[in-house]
Amino acid sequence: MDDLERAIIISFDESGSVDPGLKSQVTAYCQRIKESQGICRVCMEKVLFCTFPQVQFWCLKTVQEVVRDRFSSVDAEERLFVRKSVASIACADGLDEGSAGARVLDGPAFIKNKLAQVFVTLVFFEYPSPWSSAFLDFLPHLRKGAAVIDMFCRVLNALDDELISLDYPRSPEEVRVSAHVKDAMRQQCVPQIVRAWYDVVVLYKSSKPELAAFVLDTMRRYVNWIDIGLIANDVFLPMLFETILVDGHPDQLRASSAGCVLAMVSKRMEPKAKLTLLRSLRISRIFGMVVENEESELGSSLGSLLLGYATEVLECSKRLESEDIYNESVELLDEVLPSIFYVMQRSEEETTFSSLQFLSAYVSKMKTLSPLKEKQMLHLGQILEVIRGKIRYDPAYRESLDLPDKIGREEEERMTEYRKDLFVLFRSVSRIAQDVTQLFVMNSLAAAVLGSAEVEFEDVESAISLFYALGEAINEEGIRTGTGLLSEMMPMLLSAKFSFHSHRLVALVYLETISRYVGFVHEHTQYIPLVLAAFLDERGIRHPNINVSRRASYLFMRIVKVLRVNLLPFIETILQ
Incomplete structure (x- = not known):
């Protein structure tokens, strides 16, 4: 171990056992070394031959900083050396199994990820000129096996993270370089890369399914900007669906395949071409799998695929002018919607937002149709079922919500916020299908x-x-x-004394609902005794929970203002 390696290891120490003064000195020493001429050669040699991960990481990070901040001032010979060294390690080029360089690819993931970032930083400044062969040189080495394939995927993932993906804010310069790199890759190497993805997945999906899944996860990132014909064809699609449909494959691999299909479905295309693609998928093949795998990661991935598919079909139906093609999109949508509703009723809260976006778009589409067909009315009824299921509180919080304690208050606040969009959707449905909505609510109320x-x-x-x-x-x-x-419904509500009426939340929403519909009572005075009883007995002002009692008093004063003279015959009852 030389002085630089020793200094790097000390600078990484987090145990607190190193003297702060010494640590400050070695940090300054490392910084001086980092700024010296020829540091890239020193670092690349240590990446190859040093066995300490801290040293390897520091050296790779230093090379990345040099490339990013002052590579133009580095002489051409050293720049070429850096490119060749990084590529050689990443590709295991000229490195025998068990050699120092090969050990880098067998080392910790954070070292390989940093190596991938260095590769991508070089791509930013050097591709396609002068480093025109950056990706093409990589491909022949994939036959060396899992380690190089893994490294290739890490490079492509880093390229997406650091330069291409629009999920991160980019500077104008980064946007320009990203477009330049993508254009060059499309012209030069994308078809070869896609073919390599296919070959690797076919070769390893049985023997190393986790590697095949990693390749598919990488491919998914690139679908949105490469030629769709490279993957939406008679070679790739059957392989992806075979991977999804065969029970013998691990769930991780099947979920990764579903993710690739979802990326294809979501790719921006002209509506007619998109509809042709959607029809070719024969998506009904996976409907039954959603039910069989609803508790697993695979079930979640399949649910996301179906939701993405339905969203795109709906979008096509909005943009297609031909009646025949429009009718075809409606048929595809009608086919998938029952599975969508099944998925939504059982989906986790984290996925509810995207589900609501689709349902809101579907209901908005229904507003433009008049009259609605029987099947469309049925779908709206199923949307109401989804809403009812989603607004239910978790039974685990029942007692906390009744008290309420700290946990109950937090859950109530969370659900109040969570329910807002669901109730917006509910009101949208009720405005275009009032009869269906009222019947649904009455049946729900009757059952309760x-x-x-x-x-x-x-x-x-x-x-x-x-x-x-x-x-x-x-x-x-x-x-x-x-x-x-x-x-x-109003007489049903007013005359009922049902289970859990003493629960704080039930009591509150019951009183709020009567207050909302007090106009009905004003016109149907025969129900005034029932209203008074609800507010004046243990359901209202005499409720054991002080918060319910106070709210009942406030709401009762509002009701009195509406009913006024209609209450004169009941003065004695009120004053008791």
């Missing part, structure tokens, strides 16, 4: 308030919450007259 003793708090609370939200889609005149099924 008139159902068996086994009904759960979460069902009661969600049913009354939907009834409350329904009021926002009904005008004042409709509320007063009891439009549609409202004249049946």
Whole structure:
């Protein structure tokens, strides 16, 4: 171990055992060495021959900084040396198995990732000129096996992360270089890279499925800007779907294949060409797999694929002018929607946002159609089912929500925010399919308030919450007259004493709902005794929870202002 290696190791020490003064000195020493002439040669030699990961990492990071910050001032011979050295290590070129260089590719992941970043930094400044063969030189070495294939994927992933992907903010210069690199790759090496991906996946999907999955995950990143014909063809698509459909393949590999298909589905294309691609996928082949794998990572990936597929079909239906082609898109959408609803009802909260975006777009599309067909009305009913399922509280928080304690308050706040978009969607559905929505709410309410003793708090609370939200889609005149099924739902709500009525959240939403529909009571005074009972007994002002009692008092004062003279016959009842 020489002085530089010793200094680097000390500078990386986080144990606290190194004297701060010494650490400061070695840090300054390392910085001076970093700025010296010929440092790239020193660093590349240590990457090859030093066995300490800290030293290898420091040296690679130093080379990256030199390339990024002052490579133009480095003489041409050293620049060529750096390119050749980095490429040789990455490709295991001229390195025997077990040699110092080969050990780099068998070393820690963070060393290989840093090597990939150095490679990409060189690409930024040197590709396609003077380093025109950066990627083509890599391809013949893939036959050396898993280590080089893994390194090639890391390089491509780093290229996407550091330069190409639009998921990160880019400077104008980075955008310019990114476009330049992509154009050069399209002309020079993309077809060869795609062919290499295919060959590697076919070769390793049985013997090294994790490597094949890594290759597919890399490919997925590139689908959005390479020629779609390179992968949406009679060679690649059958391989991807065979990987997805065969039970013998590991879930990770199958999920990676599904991710590639999703990237193809999501690629920007003209609507007619996109519809042709979507039809060619025969996506119905995976409908049953969603049910079989709903608890696994594969099930989540398949659900995302179906959602992406449905989103693109819907988008095509908006942009296609030919009636025949439009009808075809509607058929594809009708085919996939039942599976979409199944996925949404069981999906995690993290995926709800994208699901809601699709459902909102679908409902918006329905607004432009009149009259709605029976199947479309059925789909809207299924959307209501999804909404009801999503607004339910988790039973694990039932007691905390009733108290409420700190956990309960946090969960209530979270759900209040989470429900906002769901209720917006609910109101959108109710405006274009009022009869369907009212029937759905009445059935939900009936099951909650008139159902068996086994009904759960979460069902009661969600049913009354939907009834409350329904009021926002009904005008004042409709509320007063009891439009549609409202004249049946209000008596049902007012006369019921159902399970979990004592629960704080049920009591609150129950009183809020009565208050929202007080206009109905104003016109149907026979229900005033039921309203008074609800507010004046243990469901309202006499509720054991002080927060419910206070809210009941406030809402009751508002109701009194609306009903006024209608309450005169009940003064004694109120004052008791």
